[in-house]
Amino acid sequence: MPDTITLQVARYRPDADAAPTTQEYVVPLREEWAVLDGLNYIKDRLDGTLSFRWSCRMGICGSCGMTVNGNPVLTCGTFLTDYAPGPIRIEPLANFPVVRDLVVEIEDFLRKLPAVKPWLVREDEQGVDDVEFLQTPAQLAEYQQYSMCINCMLCYAACPVYALEPDFLGPAAIALAQRYNLDSRDQGAHQRLDLLATAQGVWACTYVGECTSACPKGVDPAGAIQRYKLTAATRTLRSVLMPWAAR
Amino acid sequence: MTMAKRSSSEAMAWLLFSAGGVVSALLVPVLLLLSGVLFPLGLLVPEHAHLAAVLGHPLTKVVLLGLCMLALLHWAHRFRYTLYDGLRLKRLSVPINLLCYGGALAGSVWAAIVLF
Numbered sequence: 001m002p003d004t005i006t007l008q009v010a011r012y013r014p015d016a017d018a019a020p021t022t023q024e025y026v027v028p029l030r031e032e033w034a035v036l037d038g039l040n041y042i043k044d045r046l047d048g049t050l051s052f053r054w055s056c057r058m059g060i061c062g063s064c065g066m067t068v069n070g071n072p073v074l075t076c077g078t079f080l081t082d083y084a085p086g087p088i089r090i091e092p093l094a095n096f097p098v099v100r101d102l103v104v105e106i107e108d109f110l111r112k113l114p115a116v117k118p119w120l121v122r123e124d125e126q127g128v129d130d131v132e133f134l135q136t137p138a139q140l141a142e143y144q145q146y147s148m149c150i151n152c153m154l155c156y157a158a159c160p161v162y163a164l165e166p167d168f169l170g171p172a173a174i175a176l177a178q179r180y181n182l183d184s185r186d187q188g189a190h191q192r193l194d195l196l197a198t199a200q201g202v203w204a205c206t207y208v209g210e211c212t213s214a215c216p217k218g219v220d221p222a223g224a225i226q227r228y229k230l231t232a233a234t235r236t237l238r239s240v241l242m243p244w245a246a247r
Numbered sequence: 248m249t250m251a252k253r254s255s256s257e258a259m260a261w262l263l264f265s266a267g268g269v270v271s272a273l274l275v276p277v278l279l280l281l282s283g284v285l286f287p288l289g290l291l292v293p294e295h296a297h298l299a300a301v302l303g304h305p306l307t308k309v310v311l312l313g314l315c316m317l318a319l320l321h322w323a324h325r326f327r328y329t330l331y332d333g334l335r336l337k338r339l340s341v342p343i344n345l346l347c348y349g350g351a352l353a354g355s356v357w358a359a360i361v362l363f
């Protein structure tokens with residue numbers, strides 16, 4: 001194994017550059033180093049002006065997503081040796097505007113996320129004494145997979161529909177809506193329906209499935225969307241055919 | 248966030264698309280195997296009178312018509328999105344919808360004429 005590897009890193013300083021450029025750095029190739037460690041080596045030893053986001057280094061915070069050799073990945077969970085002998089191309093996440101270098105603007109996602117009410121919606125406000133909701137393992141299993149989402153947005157970077165239609169609510173937001181819809185303690189499914197069963201909601205999805213391939217946490221947003229389509233279709237038609245039973 | 252309202256046409260189009268996918272996946276391979284492989288190769292030789300009776304039965308006709316309609320509606324939805332996203336023609340959505348769903352309707356009428 002060679003002891004160095006070349007990283008071709010996308011650079012973009014909106015104040016100085018007209019368009020993104022590529023800069024090459026040679027970093028040590030160590031077996032236990034993730035791509036993020038290579039970037040931190042550059043930042044610490046070679047070029048302090050390189051900008052990128054990271055925090056936990058353990059696949060939890062969801063902030064280190066980038067495009068590595070064309071694929072959206074968590075750079076803390078992707079190893080340099082997987083790409084040896086290199087070079088490795090590192091670019092910002094696709095489908096998001098670039099703020100600087102590898103840092104993207106995530107405003108759009110942050111606006112969509114609260115729109116699906118990703119919290120337990122209750123019709124009754126329980127008193128403090130009554131707020132313990134018991135749940136069986138089977139009830140937990142209904143939504144647990146969707147609760148693993150770390151908001152890394154790799155699924156948005158992977159989604160060709162989001163690339164074409166920025167208004168699409170997107171994979172993670174819909175999966176997160178399902179995380180609460182399927183929770184036995186939640187009563188907000190009908191509130192979320194009005195947002196999810198629209199042309200920008202589940203109906204924009206054409207079931208490409210790239211979101212599920214990209215997801216580092218096994219959330220399967222494509223499956224969540226597909227499953228919700230049946231719910232959305234039956235609820236919508238029921239309210240058309242039987243307006244008196246509305247909701 | 249401002250969002251469009253619930254879309255019942257999309258809901259309907261998707262339900263028919265799914266139904267079309269399911270019935271096509273279940274029935275078309277069987278029909279193809281029978282009429283495309285087993286009958287022509289003589290591996291299964293149905294008695295002519297019996298086959299004619301089965302095909303002439305109103306129930307068979309209704310089932311076949313349903314299969315044709317749903318399969319065409321499945322095609323319409325798929326092809327609509329192929330044109331929208333694959334060829335980036337979403338701005339032409341009105342003629343595309345007319346082509347796809349009009350085509351499915353025309354095909355269904357034709358199937359009905361052939362069958363009945």
Ligand code: SF4
Pocket residue numbers: 148149150151152153154155156171172175211214215216217218219220221
């Ligand atoms: S669904 Fe998966 S890919 Fe999408 S934001 Fe959540 S963890 Fe990331």
Ligand code: FES
Pocket residue numbers: 054055056057058059060061062063064065074075076077
């Ligand atoms: S640094 Fe937190 S997920 Fe990679």
